[in-house]
Amino acid sequence: MINNKIQSCYKFALMLAVASGLVVVMLAGLLAYNEARGKVATLLNSRQVIRLHEELRSQPKDETLKVKIRQLDLELRREIFYRLQLSHNASRALLAALAVFLAGAHIVRTLRRREPDPVSWGVRNASQEKRTNQLARFAVAGVTALLVVTAIAVSSQPVNLPDKVPAIQMASATPAFPSAEEMQQQWPSFRGPNGLGVAPNAAAPNEWNANTGKNILWKTAIPLHGTSSPVVWEKAVFLTGADETQSCVYRFDLETGVLQWTATIKLPGGGRPAKPEVLEDTSLAAPTPVTDGRRVYALFPTGEIAAFDLNGKQVWARNIGPLDNAYGYAASLAIYQDRLLIQIDRGQPEDGQSKMLALNTQTGQPLWEVKRAVAGSWASPVVVNINGQPQVITCANPFVIAYNPVDGRELWRNQCLESDVAPSPVMAGDMIVAVAPNTRIVGLHPGAGAIAWKCEEGVPDATSPVCDGKRVYIVSGAQLHCINLETGAVLWTQDLGEEFYASPTIAGDSLILISRKGISWVLEPGDIYKERGKGDLGEECCSIVPIGKRLLVRGKNNLFCIGGK
Numbered sequence: 001m002i003n004n005k006i007q008s009c010y011k012f013a014l015m016l017a018v019a020s021g022l023v024v025v026m027l028a029g030l031l032a033y034n035e036a037r038g039k040v041a042t043l044l045n046s047r048q049v050i051r052l053h054e055e056l057r058s059q060p061k062d063e064t065l066k067v068k069i070r071q072l073d074l075e076l077r078r079e080i081f082y083r084l085q086l087s088h089n090a091s092r093a094l095l096a097a098l099a100v101f102l103a104g105a106h107i108v109r110t111l112r113r114r115e116p117d118p119v120s121w122g123v124r125n126a127s128q129e130k131r132t133n134q135l136a137r138f139a140v141a142g143v144t145a146l147l148v149v150t151a152i153a154v155s156s157q158p159v160n161l162p163d164k165v166p167a168i169q170m171a172s173a174t175p176a177f178p179s180a181e182e183m184q185q186q187w188p189s190f191r192g193p194n195g196l197g198v199a200p201n202a203a204a205p206n207e208w209n210a211n212t213g214k215n216i217l218w219k220t221a222i223p224l225h226g227t228s229s230p231v232v233w234e235k236a237v238f239l240t241g242a243d244e245t246q247s248c249v250y251r252f253d254l255e256t257g258v259l260q261w262t263a264t265i266k267l268p269g270g271g272r273p274a275k276p277e278v279l280e281d282t283s284l285a286a287p288t289p290v291t292d293g294r295r296v297y298a299l300f301p302t303g304e305i306a307a308f309d310l311n312g313k314q315v316w317a318r319n320i321g322p323l324d325n326a327y328g329y330a331a332s333l334a335i336y337q338d339r340l341l342i343q344i345d346r347g348q349p350e351d352g353q354s355k356m357l358a359l360n361t362q363t364g365q366p367l368w369e370v371k372r373a374v375a376g377s378w379a380s381p382v383v384v385n386i387n388g389q390p391q392v393i394t395c396a397n398p399f400v401i402a403y404n405p406v407d408g409r410e411l412w413r414n415q416c417l418e419s420d421v422a423p424s425p426v427m428a429g430d431m432i433v434a435v436a437p438n439t440r441i442v443g444l445h446p447g448a449g450a451i452a453w454k455c456e457e458g459v460p461d462a463t464s465p466v467c468d469g470k471r472v473y474i475v476s477g478a479q480l481h482c483i484n485l486e487t488g489a490v491l492w493t494q495d496l497g498e499e500f501y502a503s504p505t506i507a508g509d510s511l512i513l514i515s516r517k518g519i520s521w522v523l524e525p526g527d528i529y530k531e532r533g534k535g536d537l538g539e540e541c542c543s544i545v546p547i548g549k550r551l552l553v554r555g556k557n558n559l560f561c562i563g564g565k
Helices: 002-037 039-044 047-058 063-111 126-160 180-184
Strands: 216-221 231-233 236-242 247-253 259-264 295-299 304-309 314-319 334-336 339-344 354-360 366-372 382-386 389-396 399-403 410-415 426-428 431-436 440-444 451-455 471-476 479-484 490-495 505-507 510-514 519-523 531-536 541-547 550-555 558-562
Touching: 002 063, 231 541, 247 295, 247 304, 334 382, 334 389, 339 389, 354 389, 366 399, 382 426, 389 431, 505 541, 510 541
Parallel strands: none
Antiparallel strands: 216 558, 231 236, 236 247, 247 259, 295 304, 304 314, 334 339, 339 354, 354 366, 382 389, 389 399, 399 410, 426 431, 431 440, 440 451, 471 479, 479 490, 505 510, 510 519, 519 531, 541 550, 550 558
16 A cells, blocks of 8 residues: 555656656746847847838938837837746746756655665775765756756846836827927917917907907906916917916916916925016016927926926926026027927126026926027027028027027027017028117028128017018017018008007918007008007907917906907
């Protein structure tokens, strides 16, 4: 009976040892194959990825190709993480199977022992037999240790690879920034796409009146004061406001005017910068925010700057330091792809205090910074495309300077400005128009920045020009001036009898102006002055924002939406 039990245990242990041994061989082969194919090489050396990147070098503006690369990158990363998981699981299974194999082999070896037969042994050398047994033990221990070390090394190697992307992010191929075509369809920044103040596909009524409600679609109170203008992405309208205790960003619904959320900047570590001494007309919320449809970015005269997602959650915030002048930070933000562009001009040209700064839109970390030998200014930078090359055009005494928005490299400059520059430049046709306040308006050829013409009539101190492709319109004091784009000659001047701080806007085939008191003029662009209608909002106002068949206007107390009913 005892011999039968021993025989059964022997057979079971033998079968277990053979099966686990086969599993060990199979798992070792699987790990070796997985390692030979190369986990990282799949992502870095994929022939398809390399081919697509080569295509992208020759077609850098192909957004479809960029999305395809991102999708392929996500698929390859999925495969990598699958292999990593396979490697870890197979290594653990290998160690378990190896342990079972060794246990089974030990039982088989023990049960196979035969009774000693000294007669058959013959004369044996005791020391030689001892060395043989030791070598056998060392061999078994060495092979076991080698397998264990190999399994551990293979399973631990992938730890150096990036963390696995969450499934919800991997499934989404949303680009990190919008295409240039998407930006053109929105009103994402101060004076709209490229800072032109032009919405070619927009439409507007000829008349409106807030007192009677004529063509006023809605009116919503703004919680905190400011002089920034609205920016729009799809149905979201963003605006800023601030007082001595808080700097806020608001989101309103374009259709109804409902205030959807209020977000207050919270700097890391708490606290808030000291209130700057700025003029009352400037306010503590002067710079217009900017959006890329992923986040909205806001800068305040205190030096606070932050990014919020479209649900009002703060993504990042930082303090870029005080700006000691009468306006604080008043220049609005510009954006190019994933670069948030900030023009920080202060002091005198020889002081070395002015600079251009680019922050990463996703993290708020600096990407580049360049010094500027210019005086303090409040003109906003604009991003334009000149002969296929993106350029950031900036104005400050004494230079108009163009930079590459990718790396901050200076492309060209022209010394044609003076005084405290507040008007922003515009790219009009094949001309850049800049203003030296109260001195001259200058037309520059883009690229080299050579001066095409100068106009010394109707030069404003704060408002920016707007262009219909043939003529430049600009308000100075109470007068509207129309200038020939090619020659700089004044075509006509009209006294409107009101003071203007807001720059003119073109919505479709209408030229629209709004005075400080909220009185508007709707004109037909052309070589003669032709009035179509007027409007009145009954309170101080900022620039008009045309979007679709609506006009958005920030008043001193309310946000207005104007449109034909």
